[in-house]
Every structure is written in structure tokens, then in C-alpha cells.
Amino acid sequence: MIDLYYWTTPNGHKITIFLEEANVPYTLHPVNIGQGDQFKPEFLKISPNNRIPAIVDQAPTGGGAPISLFESGAILQYLAEKTGQFLPPDLRGRTEVLQWLNWQMGGLGPMLGQNHHFSGYAPEKIPYAINRYVKETARLYGVLNQRLADRDYVAGDYSIADMAMYPWIVPHAMQGQDLNDFPHLQRWFETIAARPAVRQAYDQAKTINPAPKAFSDEEKKLLFNLEK
Template identity: 60%
Template sequence: MTSQTLPIELYFFPTPNGHKISIMLEELGLPYNVHIIHIGKGDQFQPEFLKISPNNKIPAIVDPEGPGGEPISVFESAAILKYLAQKFGKFYPTDTRKQVEVDEWLSWQMASFGPMLGQNHHFAIYAPEKIEYAINRYRDETHRLYGVLNKKLEGRDYITGEFSIADIACIGWARGWERQGMDLNEFPNVGAWIERMSNRPGTKKGLEVDLESGSRMDLSQDKDAQSVLFNQRAR
């Protein structure tokens, strides 16, 4: 298994997407340094950050011991998870059929379970105008997605059977079930999985990264942060 001497540089803010990578690094037991990119203050638009994350989104990493021993930067959480999993040979299977299954559920999270839950948060909590149609639209889609996940977890501890980057990708979003208007009594397999994941030492530690640094924000109240994060156009 590949070893890591120099710390990985993690560009991070405590969001479900940011916590994917802190969880992964903790589960792998790797050394890393955290660089806070305060997305409510516009740090993500700074030229230095855009060099490694051209989509001006967290998370991103720089691995000083990349391919051929040369540094490599990686942006987009799914790409980072796969890069780390394949480099260190953990949480991503070697069997092709099992790889396909993990890739499917990683893609499901990136295409559906993150964006739809994010829209749920936006219209139900942050939008200055409460549009009933939009709130119901995304809450219903959230409910549908929890149902999909609940069925997948029937009779298994983790999404694809063994703990994988698919679980790491989903847990940060699923922990927000209450603010998403979900009732876990309807989704008992998801509830059991959330508890199981939360009891993993690496996952727990990864979720606690930056918990007390003061860089969190209350978007429902912070109008300046809203102006930075919402309704952006090409620059």
C-alpha cells in the first residue's frame, strides 16, 4: 500500500461536500493540513484558489506526492475521493463489477442526492421569498431519494455492502435529514446507516473538522454571505 510522507493540503469549508474529504483523509489515516476557504466571504474567487479549483468550489486538494512524485491538484469531491481511494488502495474495490456499483452510487450522490437536497435547503431555509411550489418540489424529490437509499440499504451495513467512498460521499448530506423535512421513521435503514457511520472513529473525526473554528455561518441570517453565494454569474 502506498505511504504518504508529506501532508496533503486540504482546501475546505465545513459543508457536506467539504466533509467528504476530511472524512476520507481521517479514514485513511493520512497527514493533512486544513486551509479554510471561507465561501461566505468570497475566498473561493481568489486567484490562488482558482488555480487549483477553477470552478470556484470547495473542496480541493494538493497532493505534494502525486504521480511520478510531482505535486498534483484535484478539485471536485468525487474526483478527490477516487484519486485518494485508488492511490492508497482503500474504500474502492478492485473487482470491476464492484467498482461499477460504487461508481454508480458515487455518481448518484453527485447528480441527485447532493444537488436536490441542496435545492431543498435553499428554497425552504435560505430563499428570501418562500415559494410553495419550489419548497414542495425539492422536498418531495428529497423524500424520493431517501426512499431510493433506504431500499439500497435493505439488509446491508453500507451502501454497496462494504464501506466505500459512496458512503463517505453521502453521509454529510444525510445527516441533515431533519432540516430537509424528512422523518427517519419512514426510512429506518437510512437511520441505522447514519448511526453506524457516525460511530466510525474516522468518520466522526472527519465530521468534526473545523467544528469550533468560528468559520461556520448562518446563511439564513447572513445577507452578505448570501450575496456572495447566490445568483452568481460568469466572471
């Protein structure tokens, strides 16, 4: 029913987690971003920003032609609405989930992505940039930790907001963070990590990219638009 164009990144994991949690049939189409698959014309028709993930719903609600989507937050919302799962139907519950989903899309993901880049991928180690994004990561972890001080999940019940955030916390050590410093976040993280659907999503990743390794210099040039 769902064709998922995917690679084993935090944004890719968001969608496999949802599909496994909701028990939605899907077919994985690997898009190897280190090899430049994201620039192929057939993929750009689905994802014009040349980023994964993207989906094609072959059987949209109401029928008609297949629907394609890019941007992980939009995909999560679409799938939640399609299946009636992990997004509350009431105004207040829905608003709570969507504001935290957008917090992840606009803040947590981009800032942690910059942390990954300057700490691990940049050809030149720039102390100011590394320090800037490690500190911003800690600030965002603190926001999430405080939010989770009096609730099990980010927006009440387990939702697409949690699915969006969890994969970005998985590489916390790479981000210069110790979850012991954020006890409420750590409890939430361990709870989600133990969910069978989440484990299945990460097991699925191993079938696509069984031995993840550091990007080569050529792959970095491709990924980050560096001068050749």
C-alpha cells in the same frame, strides 16, 4: 502530503472523512465561502469553478509535480486509488461503488442542495419550489432506504460511496425528513455516525467554524449571485 481547501459543508466533510478514515496526513486550508475566499485568484488556480473542496497532492504516486483536483467525487476516487482503500480493485466491486458515488454527485447532492436553498436561504419563500425539492428529497431517501434493506453499506463494504452520502443526510431535519420513516437508512446513518474517523472529521470542522450561523443577506448575495 495532501493540502485540503475546505469549508464546513457536506461536500467538504466528504474529504475530511476519507482522510481521517485512511489515516492520510493532510493540512487544512479554510476557504470561508461566506466571506468570498472561493473567488481569490490563488484558489481559482486550483478550483476554477470556485467551489470547495479542492486538494493539492504534494507527493503524487509516481512522483513529479503536485497534482490539484476539484470536485468532491473526483477527489474521493483519486484518494481511494492513491491509497488503495475504500474502492474495491475488482471490476464488479469497483463499478458498484462508482455508480453509487455518481448517483450522489448527480442526484442526491444537487437535489438536497436545492432543498436547502429554497427552504432556508432563498430571499423569497416559493411554496412550489420548497414542495418540489422536499418531495424529491423524500424520493431519494426512499431509493437509499431500499438499497440498504439487505446490506450494511451502499455498495457492500464501507466505501467512498457511503462517505459521499452521509454528510448530505446529516441535515435531514432541515430537509423536512424524519429518519424514522426510513429505517434502513436510519440504521446505516447511525452506524456511520458512530465511526471514530467520522467523529474526528466533524470535530475538525468545529476548529474551523466553531459557531456556524445563518448567512447574512450580504453573504447570501455573494454565495447565490443575487442582485445587489
